[in-house]
Amino acid sequence: MLKKTTLSILLAASLSVGATPAWAAPEANLPSDQAFDNKIVKRIKVDNIYNHIAKLSEKPRVAGTPGEDVAVEYIKSQFESYGYDTEVQPFxxxxxxxxxxxxxxxxxITFEPAPLDFSYGVDGEVTAELVYAGKGAPSDFEGKDVQGKIALIERGDFSFAVKILNAANAGAAGVIIYNNATGVLNGTLGEPNDDYVPAVAITKDQGVALKERLDKGETIEATLKLEGAKTDRAISHNVVATKEATHKSTGEMILVGAHHDSVDGAPGANDDASGTATVLELARVFANAPTDTDIRFVTFGAEENGLLGSYEFVERMTEEDYERTVGMFQMDMVGSKGAGDLIMYTNDGEKNIVTDLGAAAGARLSKTGEATSYGMEGRSDHVPFAEIGLPAALFIHAPVEPWYHTPEDTLDKISKEKLKEVSNIVGAAVYQVARPDTPALENAKVAPKNVDYNFEEREL
Structure with a gap:
């Protein structure tokens, strides 16, 4: 495992002496950092983001399908229209x-909403007794007769694939996994495996109702049936556009990303055409901005299949890329009217330079001066970067909207105000590093003491 030297940055830097580029004269009577923020945020056009979402969400963009191919070509053409040399990474x-x-x-029991499958799950029909098996750890099966039966398992602690394999290893013929939060459970097993047994996902209320009956000593027989699931080989893509430093380069690089794929049957206006569209607009705004830091804009494929695109991107990173990366900003589901407030999630629940930058930018841009909170959550493309030791954070509104991963994730549910909020904060945070006057990171400090931002245990 690579280890990343801790990076930091002065978030309240003073204006350096010298001429200001004509393209971006600072606003009068503003603190220095707000003046620099305005060089970016004043140029962000939320209608551009909205129009990109409209185009991308015309139909689903499932990884490895013609729908994704159309989206990849659109994203590539937009990057190129801004003047970027653009790389498409197939995998x-x-x-x-x-x-x-x-x-x-x-x-x-009437199952409404109806049970859902797990991506890469298997077909099968099982009629058998139901047995409660906790969260599906090996210890949850000890002393229980699950041979040929259906295991009822709660979501949490382990991946869906591990839960199903643990149940299969204990002899279960089928698995029902119920949610640990409100709403439907739409999950992936990451990849196919011949050892899986048929499995479905149900809601928290449905699962709790079954468990309560079992706790009372009732014997419950269930029939579980899946037909028509199919797994094939396919090609997905990442799209990468790099802005090289225009001034004396620090040699450093910032990553700004989102995933462009959606789940089957969902237009994916918020998940994640909203993040992809914001990446495109920030790329447009930064195209002619003076910077002393490289910025790499990336849209990832196959996030919904298990973060495959971002893992592929990390695998292709060179040692030089790794050593010079300041941090990774991931935007996922950043525009829904039905979602909660913005939060910055890190994989380990610890602050890092990305959350410091985001919090400081949010405080500067907020009318109340309140900084964006942070929390702990994986489940998006910041994870592979965190796993190799790079500072990374997910920018998302949480809790997510009720129509997450459904055909109702459409353009009419998009909030321009939320799009503007996230694009402003990420744009200002990135520019805090990339602008030519920023002191060298090794000589800088982390977020100023007057910017406090708090940890929230907020469910995604």
Whole structure:
């Protein structure tokens, strides 16, 4: 595992002496950092972001399908129209076709909303007794007879794939996983595996109702049936555009990303056409901005298949790329009317330079001076970067909207105000590093003492 030398930055830098570029004269009577912020935020056009979302969400963009190919070509053409040399990174994935039939029958329960499958799951029909198996750890099966039965498992602590494999290893013939939060559970197993047994996902309320009956000593028989699931090889893509430093280069680089794929059947206006569209608009704004730092704009494929695009990108990074990367800003689901407030999630729940920059930018730009909170969460493309030791954070509104991963994730649910909020904060935070006057990072300090931002245990 690579280890990243801790980087930091002076977030309240003074204006350096010298001429200001004519393209971006500072505003009068503003603190220095706000004046620099305005060089970026005043040029962000939220209508551009909205129009990109409209184009990208015309149909689903499932990884490895023609829908993704259309999106990749659109993103590439937009980057090139801003003057960027653009790289498309193809990589092999497993594509997945949702079952044509998903059924779960239990006496006394009507499953509404209906159960869902797990990507890369297997077909099968099982009629058997239901056995509660906690969160699906190996210890949860000890002393329990699950041979040929259906395991009822709560979401949490382990991946869906691990839960199902643990149940199969204990002899279960099927698995039902219920959510630990409100809403439907739409999950992936990451990749196919011949050792999986048929499995479906149900809501928290449905799962709790089943568990309560089992706790009372009731014997419950269930029938679980899936037909038509299919896994094939396919090609997905990342799209990469790099802005090189225009002034004396520090040799450093910032990554700004989002995933462009969506789940099957969902237009994905918010998830994640909103993040992709914001990446495109920031790329446009930064195209002619003076910088002493390289900025790499990336849209990832196959995030919904298990963060495959970002893992591929990390795998292709050179040692030089790694050593000079200041941090990674990931934007996922940044524009829904039905979602909660903005939060910055890190994989380990610890602050880093990306959250410091985001908090300081949010405080400067907010009317109240309140900084954006941070929390702990994986589940998006910041994870592979964090796992190799690079500072990374996910910018997202949480809790997510009720129509997450459904056909209702459409353009009419998009909030221009939320798009503007996130694009302003990320744009200002990135420019805090990239602008030519910023002191060298090794000689700088982290967020100023007057910018406090708090940890929130907020469910995504």
């Amino acid at each position: 092999e994935i497993y594509s997945y076709t949702t079952p044509s039939l998903i059924e779960l029958e239990v006496d006394g």
